[in-house]
Amino acid sequence: MQNSWSLPMQSKDYEIIIGLEVHAQLATRSKMFCRCAVDVNAPPNTKVCPICLGLPGVLPQANDQAIKLGIRAALALGCEVNLESSWARKHYFSPDLPKGYQITQYERPLAEHGELELPGMDKKVRIRRLHLEEDAGKLVHSTRETLVDFNRCGVPLAEIVTEPDIRSVEEADAYLKELRLVLRALGVSDAEMERGHFRCEPNISVRPKGEEELGVRSEIKNLNSFKAVREGIQRAAKDQIEWLKQGKEIVQTTYLWDEKLRELRPMRVKETAADYRYFPEPDLPPLILDESEIDEIKASLPELPAAKRKRLIGADLSEQDAEVLAAEPRWEEYFTGLLDAGASIKEASTWLLNEARGILAERKETLAEFKVPIEELASLIKLLRNGKLTRPAAKELLTAMADKGKGAAELMKELDLEIVSDENLLEDTARNVIAENPDACERYHKGKTNVIGFLLGRCMEKLRGKADPKAAREMLMKLLSEGK
């Protein structure tokens, strides 16, 4: 594998300009302009009706929920929602497009002028527009024939278009991940890239640093993973820089990402030179929104990942922990559950984000597979806080709980992990340790009092880490001073 993430040395003289178009599938039950169920995994052409198949005489009906989800996403992205937006037809012939046009929004989109802050980068990407449209069907290719399934045809999409504000592969990656988080937090889209819920088409140009004018763009389609997006952008930028250095003219080209060969395949110029002949959709009057509806949706927005991140960092969480919680709704849910069950942020962060996460990472498991329910981890934390467990014993207990799925108190008893604070047992153990380590005792008496830590360690060892550290220390000091 070549070193694909770094640009050639001389490329530091060039600047990469990236704009991103994202198509996010909206989480509705039915399609954008008909009432067929959204179920792309159903047997082919079973979730279709005269409307989405484009039979003669049919007319579209706009899905209320899709409009609401679009507004929700727009508000979360800081867009101005247009009180009047309009529908348009975009024409091209393709076997997965039954009407010969796609219903979309063109001149007046649902929303405009938003922005998205990239986490940890001190950078905002401006969003040019967000509009609603319908998806196309699916094509299955073989050498002998192409097969068409229209189950996906008409599924609602929000297209979110940035200004050309992105300057690196890392920024593009951060934008996409943050956008996905936002859409998921809103419940607007499942936004799973691999399942095609979240599709990205970047356009890339390069220019010598210091130059104002934008270069000629390359566009990439068919990118179906974050990795493919990164590689595709990298490759397109690299090629353009190479051509500029060789003094070649760059021709505006649309590429298809070849997932198998992991490279860009230019589409034929004819396919690129589209003339979409947009015009207002005569079958749908303009979409007129009420301020009050927009206000209502605004009031219902949940805390967004960026705000959550800020709140958590403000509340004594490390940036890294805050990022985990902001990025992974499951972890955040578990974390919040621990807090609700009485754990402090510090405790929850230690036992969930460090210890439990460590155990799962070691086992290559996800949180969904974690056998310890929230209330049991909370009770482990409580046992520790109440002095029923030592820290090492608590770690051992957690590992056992993760193995067996049993409750904290039950398993603590079963494994005999409860703290030892019994005076007699502690005294016996301490006496043995003192007897076995005369040298250490001598040094203690000569004033090296920190040797007590070493002796305490020996006690712990003998009691399998369960000794009450405070009581054991006191016992040792008492016996040592007696033996003086």
Next chain:
Amino acid sequence: MTLGAEIVKVADLARLELTAQEQKRFGAEFEKIVAYFAELQRLKLEGELLLGYPCPRTPDEPRDYAIEVERLSKHLKDGYFKIPPLLA
């Protein structure tokens, strides 16, 4: 440029196969028809005709339609519509 000269491009855009003779015939007619239509340009008018009522919105409730594709087409395979290969 006139439509007569644009005929080949437009026919391609509209996916209509025309014979050379048809291109010539339609091309000649277009010159005349489009010239007549172009008279509108001299009027220099403004405005937009509005329908006057907003787009209705339909509740997001799925309905089963169960259309039988067998009744629409005989070019089928395993429930898919079959077309000539796109990626040869």
Next chain:
Amino acid sequence: MSKLPSLSALALLLDHGEYTATRIVDEIEANIAANEPQTNAYINLFIEEAEAKARRLDTEGVRPGEDKPLAGIPIAIKDNICVADKPCTCASKILEGFVASYDATVVKRLKEAGAIIVGKTNLDEFAMGSSNENSAYGPVRNPLDPERVAGGSSGGSAAAVAYGGAVAALGSDTGGSARQPAAFCGLVGFRPSYGRVSRYGLVAFASSLDQVCPITRTVEDAALVYSVIAGPDPDDSTTYPSEPDEMDLTDEIKEGTKVGYIKECFDDLEDERVSDAVLRPFRDARVELVEVSVPLVRLSVAGYQLVAMAEASSNLARYDGIRYGRRVERLGLKETYAVTRGSGFGDEVTRRILIGTFGLSAGYIDAYYNTALRYRAALAAEFEEAFKKVEFLLSPTAPTPAFKLGEKIADPLAMYLSDIFTAPAALAALPAISIPAPDKVDGLPVGIQLTAPRWQDAKLLEFAHAVERL
């Protein structure tokens, strides 16, 4: 010609038990047998089903009433309106083998009102034409004079009603396609305000202009059919959201009703006899007839055709052979598209798709399509001004009575110009009706066209009904 009474008369006769549905269907069948070989008004007939339904209605004693105002009334449907489980050809080869899977909203409402669907009528391919000569199923001849056209594009619907092959028919009107054939066949053709009648199931030609229209013997018949089919429809987002106004048809014209005759329409008429035929009934009536100028109507055909062709090029993109209808398979997909469409569409449809595509294409859209949209708005504004002075506007429906077959088919622009008086109301989304003038020209009927302000459909029908009596 047919001795069949009008729809409203038949409804009364049925109600009084003086006629049976079976008898009406039998009479219609006889008229069809006698006229169809020459007229060619129908593409598909459902006589047996019609008979069966008539018998059932008669047996069950269902008569026209509140619930079922059209019980037992045979109606013909233009073959660009879907009837479930019947072919819908649009008179085009491209739809060969296609069977509709659902009822258009208007058909559903007719069936619910008890109407009997007799058959699907001939038309210009995809409703594009003014003579019904552009049909893959052959031209329609005018039952009043077989040398002449029945008009178009709803030529089959008009001819069928004219010879008694149906009591009433549904046509569609995009720029005059119901009013003009009604005028040519001596019938009433009513185009409702755009948005009054659902288009769901009407195969789209130009979506912002298409309306389903009754074609009937009398204004009262048109009003009856209209009141069954009109009203909001959740399946058509462009239908006006409230119910249509109630109507009260009386024979009297309201004293002092102001009617404006459109100056430009009459000035441009070549045949003065047409103008006389249209104006005469009003001269003696108690109406105040004034001259009104709507200068932009002179270019209505240019504005209308540009909008209609652009929308047609879009609406007809779906006929690609992939999912239904004709497919001529070639090795590659693009060739399959081009050959399927090239061979499936007739000359006029091809011509309009080409010009419409051109009018929307990059570099031309502003000069053509967008210019036509601005023209359309300005024309609507002129109408609005005119309606500040008068209640109704008057013009001939067409510049001439029915012309001869073949007379204009070789000159597309001349054919387009026969819509010059009907296109304006369509562009401005106004209701308009064509009723037969009492006087004929060369023995042929002439249409009087009345236009009203938007949503004044009921008032227009009331007035037209009274005018019909003059």
